[in-house]
Amino acid sequence: MKLAAVVLALVVAATGSSACMVSLDGFSCNMTASRAATLDVGDATRVRVRARAGSLRIEGHPDFGEVRASGTACAGSEANLERVTLTATHVGTELVIETETAAGKGRLDLVVAVPDSLPLVVDDSSGSIEIYDVAAVELRDGSGHIEIDGVAGDVRVVDGSGGIDIRAVRGTVVIEDDGSGDIDITDVGRDVIVENDGSGDIDVAEVGGDFVVKRDGSGSVRHRTVRGRVDVPSD
Numbered sequence: 001m002k003l004a005a006v007v008l009a010l011v012v013a014a015t016g017s018s019a020c021m022v023s024l025d026g027f028s029c030n031m032t033a034s035r036a037a038t039l040d041v042g043d044a045t046r047v048r049v050r051a052r053a054g055s056l057r058i059e060g061h062p063d064f065g066e067v068r069a070s071g072t073a074c075a076g077s078e079a080n081l082e083r084v085t086l087t088a089t090h091v092g093t094e095l096v097i098e099t100e101t102a103a104g105k106g107r108l109d110l111v112v113a114v115p116d117s118l119p120l121v122v123d124d125s126s127g128s129i130e131i132y133d134v135a136a137v138e139l140r141d142g143s144g145h146i147e148i149d150g151v152a153g154d155v156r157v158v159d160g161s162g163g164i165d166i167r168a169v170r171g172t173v174v175i176e177d178d179g180s181g182d183i184d185i186t187d188v189g190r191d192v193i194v195e196n197d198g199s200g201d202i203d204v205a206e207v208g209g210d211f212v213v214k215r216d217g218s219g220s221v222r223h224r225t226v227r228g229r230v231d232v233p234s235d
Contacts, residue, residue: 028076031074031077031080032081035069035070035072035108035110036068036069036086038068039088039095040065042090044094044118045094045119046119047114047120047121048094049098049120050098050123050124051097052101052126053101053106053127054099054109054110054126056124057111057129057131058120058134059114060114060116060132060134060135060150062116066115069111069113071086071109073106075107080102080105083101083102084101084102085099085100087099116133118135119136119138120134120136120137122141124140124142125143126143128144129141129144129146130148132149133149133150134151135151135152136151137154137156142160145163145164145165145181146165149165150167151171153171154190158176158177159178163181163184164178164184165184165185166185168186168187169188170190173185173191174194175194177195178194178197178200179198179199180199183197185203186204186205188209191207191210191228192207192211193214197219198217198218201219201221202216202219202221203223204223204226205224207226207227207228208228209228210226210228211228211229211232212230221233
């Protein structure tokens, strides 16, 4: 099957400032610029976000007919700043928001507004992640703190390192793999399943279904108010 990717909107406005000298991720962020992109939803059934270095915030909105992405790019030089880009494409039935950065020399702090009826697939390399009021989430993250609050369906997470806070999920939460960092999960309508956890505490509360930890490397496992079955490794 041939997939056609069409960039519907891309705005790149570079406003460098040599007066601003901030050290981020090991480089001097003395050049900044705004980035923005917008897509109409059309016949799309899912939103995919591919983010590189930088913070990421995704917000779901009711009765919303487009996906809007905007943020601030920064780098230590004008050449590296130009390599920090944001694109929005419609590929098949997916709306794809993607950032590119100068490897180790730039970042893009991004905010994405999406319809609250479309599920999300997120692939993030590094930086904090906040996701609020969306339909469903599949998340693969390299490093950085994760906060997810308000999901109508299921949540599935693969995380390298960093704490995970998940709240108010109507469906099932699956932590497929977590390298390190504490896991806090509260107010889940169905099951909470931790398939593999390397290190860090696990704290789970107010679960409508089962709570299962299949493999746990180190750290305590605590739970309260679980209506279904509890199956966790013994100390």
